[in-house]
Amino acid sequence: MLFKVEMDVNVPQNIDPNEFEATKAKEKKYAEELQKSGKWRHLWRIVGQYKNISIFDVENSEELHNILMALPLYPYMTVRVEALCRHPSSIHEDDR
Amino acid sequence: MLFKVEMDVNVPQNIDPNEFEATKAKEKKYAEELQKSGKWRHLWRIVGQYKNISIFDVENSEELHNILMALPLYPYMTVRVEALCRHPSSIHEDDR
Amino acid sequence: MLFKVEMDVNVPQNIDPNEFEATKAKEKKYAEELQKSGKWRHLWRIVGQYKNISIFDVENSEELHNILMALPLYPYMTVRVEALCRHPSSIHEDDR
Amino acid sequence: MLFKVEMDVNVPQNIDPNEFEATKAKEKKYAEELQKSGKWRHLWRIVGQYKNISIFDVENSEELHNILMALPLYPYMTVRVEALCRHPSSIHEDDR
Amino acid sequence: MLFKVEMDVNVPQNIDPNEFEATKAKEKKYAEELQKSGKWRHLWRIVGQYKNISIFDVENSEELHNILMALPLYPYMTVRVEALCRHPSSIHEDDR
Amino acid sequence: MLFKVEMDVNVPQNIDPNEFEATKAKEKKYAEELQKSGKWRHLWRIVGQYKNISIFDVENSEELHNILMALPLYPYMTVRVEALCRHPSSIHEDDR
Amino acid sequence: MLFKVEMDVNVPQNIDPNEFEATKAKEKKYAEELQKSGKWRHLWRIVGQYKNISIFDVENSEELHNILMALPLYPYMTVRVEALCRHPSSIHEDDR
Amino acid sequence: MLFKVEMDVNVPQNIDPNEFEATKAKEKKYAEELQKSGKWRHLWRIVGQYKNISIFDVENSEELHNILMALPLYPYMTVRVEALCRHPSSIHEDDR
Amino acid sequence: MLFKVEMDVNVPQNIDPNEFEATKAKEKKYAEELQKSGKWRHLWRIVGQYKNISIFDVENSEELHNILMALPLYPYMTVRVEALCRHPSSIHEDDR
Amino acid sequence: MLFKVEMDVNVPQNIDPNEFEATKAKEKKYAEELQKSGKWRHLWRIVGQYKNISIFDVENSEELHNILMALPLYPYMTVRVEALCRHPSSIHEDDR
Numbered sequence: 039m040l041f042k043v044e045m046d047v048n049v050p051q052n053i054d055p056n057e058f059e060a061t062k063a064k065e066k067k068y069a070e071e072l073q074k075s076g077k078w079r080h081l082w083r084i085v086g087q088y089k090n091i092s093i094f095d096v097e098n099s100e101e102l103h104n105i106l107m108a109l110p111l112y113p114y115m116t117v118r119v120e121a122l123c124r125h126p127s128s129i130h131e132d133d134r
Numbered sequence: 135m136l137f138k139v140e141m142d143v144n145v146p147q148n149i150d151p152n153e154f155e156a157t158k159a160k161e162k163k164y165a166e167e168l169q170k171s172g173k174w175r176h177l178w179r180i181v182g183q184y185k186n187i188s189i190f191d192v193e194n195s196e197e198l199h200n201i202l203m204a205l206p207l208y209p210y211m212t213v214r215v216e217a218l219c220r221h222p223s224s225i226h227e228d229d230r
Numbered sequence: 231m232l233f234k235v236e237m238d239v240n241v242p243q244n245i246d247p248n249e250f251e252a253t254k255a256k257e258k259k260y261a262e263e264l265q266k267s268g269k270w271r272h273l274w275r276i277v278g279q280y281k282n283i284s285i286f287d288v289e290n291s292e293e294l295h296n297i298l299m300a301l302p303l304y305p306y307m308t309v310r311v312e313a314l315c316r317h318p319s320s321i322h323e324d325d326r
Numbered sequence: 327m328l329f330k331v332e333m334d335v336n337v338p339q340n341i342d343p344n345e346f347e348a349t350k351a352k353e354k355k356y357a358e359e360l361q362k363s364g365k366w367r368h369l370w371r372i373v374g375q376y377k378n379i380s381i382f383d384v385e386n387s388e389e390l391h392n393i394l395m396a397l398p399l400y401p402y403m404t405v406r407v408e409a410l411c412r413h414p415s416s417i418h419e420d421d422r
Numbered sequence: 423m424l425f426k427v428e429m430d431v432n433v434p435q436n437i438d439p440n441e442f443e444a445t446k447a448k449e450k451k452y453a454e455e456l457q458k459s460g461k462w463r464h465l466w467r468i469v470g471q472y473k474n475i476s477i478f479d480v481e482n483s484e485e486l487h488n489i490l491m492a493l494p495l496y497p498y499m500t501v502r503v504e505a506l507c508r509h510p511s512s513i514h515e516d517d518r
Numbered sequence: 519m520l521f522k523v524e525m526d527v528n529v530p531q532n533i534d535p536n537e538f539e540a541t542k543a544k545e546k547k548y549a550e551e552l553q554k555s556g557k558w559r560h561l562w563r564i565v566g567q568y569k570n571i572s573i574f575d576v577e578n579s580e581e582l583h584n585i586l587m588a589l590p591l592y593p594y595m596t597v598r599v600e601a602l603c604r605h606p607s608s609i610h611e612d613d614r
Numbered sequence: 615m616l617f618k619v620e621m622d623v624n625v626p627q628n629i630d631p632n633e634f635e636a637t638k639a640k641e642k643k644y645a646e647e648l649q650k651s652g653k654w655r656h657l658w659r660i661v662g663q664y665k666n667i668s669i670f671d672v673e674n675s676e677e678l679h680n681i682l683m684a685l686p687l688y689p690y691m692t693v694r695v696e697a698l699c700r701h702p703s704s705i706h707e708d709d710r
Numbered sequence: 711m712l713f714k715v716e717m718d719v720n721v722p723q724n725i726d727p728n729e730f731e732a733t734k735a736k737e738k739k740y741a742e743e744l745q746k747s748g749k750w751r752h753l754w755r756i757v758g759q760y761k762n763i764s765i766f767d768v769e770n771s772e773e774l775h776n777i778l779m780a781l782p783l784y785p786y787m788t789v790r791v792e793a794l795c796r797h798p799s800s801i802h803e804d805d806r
Numbered sequence: 807m808l809f810k811v812e813m814d815v816n817v818p819q820n821i822d823p824n825e826f827e828a829t830k831a832k833e834k835k836y837a838e839e840l841q842k843s844g845k846w847r848h849l850w851r852i853v854g855q856y857k858n859i860s861i862f863d864v865e866n867s868e869e870l871h872n873i874l875m876a877l878p879l880y881p882y883m884t885v886r887v888e889a890l891c892r893h894p895s896s897i898h899e900d901d902r
Numbered sequence: 903m904l905f906k907v908e909m910d911v912n913v914p915q916n917i918d919p920n921e922f923e924a925t926k927a928k929e930k931k932y933a934e935e936l937q938k939s940g941k942w943r944h945l946w947r948i949v950g951q952y953k954n955i956s957i958f959d960v961e962n963s964e965e966l967h968n969i970l971m972a973l974p975l976y977p978y979m980t981v982r983v984e985a986l987c988r989h990p991s992s993i994h995e996d997d998r
Binding site: 424426449450453454457458464465466467468469474475477504505506507508509510511512513514517518 | 520522545546549550553554560561562563564565570571573600601602603604605606607608609610613614
C-alpha cells in the first residue's frame, strides 16, 4: 500500500552539532536500509528546503506508523501523510 | 530535471456531462503519451480526492510549463509545482 | 485498515430540491448498506454543520477510494481522509 | 453526550526523558481507566503523528472539560473539541 | 448546557429581494420565540458584519443541532459552534 | 458599549509554578471585581481549552484597553476583541 | 470613538455596468457627506487594490454599524473593523 | 508618499524588565521626533493589543525602510507595510 | 521607485472565448508599451500557473495604482503589491 | 533556468551580536560573488522587512539547492522557491 510522506526537518538552534551529525548519520543508514527493503520506494529533496518528499510501500498503516516513529530525526520533524492509490490514467500496474 | 506537481480537479456543477467525459478521455490519452515518453514519470491518485500527485522529468521549467498548460483539464485544475533534486540519502543515482 | 473521513456537504443554492432529496435518499441507502457490511464502522453528525465524521474499516486505500467516489453526494462534498492505527493506550485489540 | 477530541502532543526538546516517560505512564493509566468507565469510548492514533483522535461520551460539557484538564500530558497538548450527535443515516441508536 | 454559536450570513447576489425579506421575517420570529423560551439566551450583532454571536442554553447537543438546522436563514449561513462551561472565576453560579 | 473578548492563555513551560499560581489568584480577584462593577458582564470557559469568552460593557474603547492591559495574566495571553451592538432580532433592549 | 475599517470591493463579473456606476456614484456622494460631517475622518486607497482603509470617529459602535450597513456598495464588500484608542506615544491629544 | 504600517510588539518572556523599559523610552522619544517632523503622520493603538497602526508620509520606500529599521523595538516587532494613495472619493487633496 | 507585483489571472468558466482572447491581446500590447517605457521592468511567468511576477519602476504609488487599474485583465486578477528598495548586499546601484 | 527565491531572516534574540555580524559579513561577500558570476541575477530588499526577493539563473535545480544550502545565514532563514519561465508578453528574449 502506497503513502506519500513529506518530512520537514527543523534544526533547533542550540543543538550540539556533533550530536546532530551523529543523528543524521543514523538517519541516513536507516533510510538506506528501508530503501533496499523496498519499503521506502522514493526519496527526493525539495529545492531550497531541509525537507523531503517520499513514497512508502508498506503492508498497512501500522507498519508505516512504526517506520516513521523510529526515524532518528523524527523528534525534529513535521510530518504529513497522505494515502495514495493507483491512478486510472497510469500506464503502470504498480507504479514504482 | 524533476518536479513534483499536484493537480486538484474542481468539476463545475453546471458542466455538460458528455463534454466533460470527452475532455477526461483526451486528458487520459495525453497523460498516457507523456508517461510513455518518460516526461511524466509517476502518477498517483490521492485517496478520497479528485486529485493526483505526479513526478515530471523535463528538460527545464519551460517544458514543464508548456506540458501543464496543454492539459485538457487544466481550466478546471488548481496546480501546485515544486522543484525536486536528488536526496543525499537516496540509494539511486537517478530516482525513478 | 482504519481511516477517519470527514465529509462536508455544500448544497448549491440553485439546485432542484426534488432532485437533491432523491440524491440524499440514495446516499442514506448506500450508507446503511456500507454500515451493515462493516466497512463504514461509525457515522456521526457534527453539531450545527451539514458535515459528518466517519470511521471506515477497509481492506486497503483503493477500496476506500472506490467507496467514497461512489457516494451519491460526492459531487457536493469536501472530503478529508486520515489513516488511523491502533493507539498504544487503547484497551481494545481492534477498537470498534 | 458525544464529543470528538483531537489531542496533538508537542514534546519540548529540552524535557527530562525520565520525567516525560513517567508522565506518559500516568497518561496511559488514566486513559485506560476512562476507557473502562465508558467515558472515553474510542481512541485511535493518527498515522505518522504523535496525535490521537478520540470519542468521549460524557454527561455534559463540564464533565468533558474536567476530564481533559486532568490529562497528565495536557500541558504539552493542543486540543480541539467538536460536539457530535446522532447522524440520521446511522444504523445505530447509540453509535458505539 | 451552554454553547457559543457564530452565524455569518452570506446573501446571494441574485436572490429575489422579496423572498429574502420574507425569510428574514421568519428568522426574526423564530429567534424571538427561542429567546422567550430561554433556549437562545443572548444574541448580539458584530459591528460592520451581517453576523451574530449567540449563546444557547439547551438540553444537549442534539437539541442545539435541531434548532440550528431549522433556522430559516440556515442555507445562507456559515455556522461555528463551541461548547462552553462555567468559568472558575465567574461570580455567577449559572452565568446568564 | 459592548465588546466580545476572547482570551487564550499560553502557560510557558519553564514558569515557576508558585509564581504562576500567585498570578492566577490575582487574575481571579481582578476578574471578580470587574464582574461586580458590571464592566465584565459575562465570563465563560471554552471546553477543553485554557481560554475564555467574555462580554465587556464599558464606556468606550479606551476603558476596555486599560482593563485588558491590567490583567495579571495579560503577558501570557493572546487576545481578540470584537465590537458588538444590539441585534435587531434581540428581545432585550440591553442584552445582559 | 475611533475605528479602523478596511473595505474590500468585489465586483461581480455579471453585473450591469450602468447600474454599478450608479451605485458607485451614490457611494461617492455618501462618503463625501460623512467626511464633511467628521464621522469618516480618513479615507485612503490601497495601491493596486479595489480596497480602502478608513478611520471613523463615531459616538459608539451602533452608529458605526448603521453607517456601514447603509453604504451603497456594502453588498459587494468584505469589511473588517478594529477599535482604536489613543497611543501613549502619540503627540496629539486627539489624533486627526 | 503614504504608507500604512502595522507594528505588533512581541515581548519576550525572559527579557530584563529594566532594559525593556529603557528601550520603550527610546522608542517613545524616536516616535515623537518623527511625528514632529511630519514623517509619522498618525499613530493609534489597537484595542486590547500591544500593536499600533500608523500612517507614514515619506519621500520614498527607502526612507520608510530606514525609519522602520531604526525603531528601537524593531527586533521585537512583526511589521506589515502597505502602500497607499489618494482615494477618488476623499474630500482632501492630501489626506492628513 | 520599485515595486514587486504578482498578478494571478482567474479565467471565469462561462466567458466568451473570443472576447477573452481580444482582452488578452489588449493586455499584451499594453504590457509591451509599459515595458518599452521602462515602467514595467521585468515580467516572468510562474511555472504551471496563469500568474506572473513583475517588477515595476514608477514615480510613486499613485502612478503604479493607475497603471494596474488600467490593465485590461484587471477584473479577472488577484493582485499583490510589495514595495522594494535597494538591498545593502546588491552589487548594483540601481538593480535592473 | 530562472527561479524566484524569497529569503526571510529571523534573528534569534539570544544570539551573540559579534558572531551574527560576522555571519552577515560572510553572507554579503558570498552574495556579491554569486551576483558577479551571474548566478544571482537580482537582489532586492522588501520594505520594512529583514527579507529579500531574489532572482537566480542556474543550470538546474540541484545547483540552486547547493547555492542556497551554503548561504551563511541559511540556518536563520525561511526560504520559498518558485520556478519561473519566459512570459509570452515579455519584450526580452532572456529577461535580465
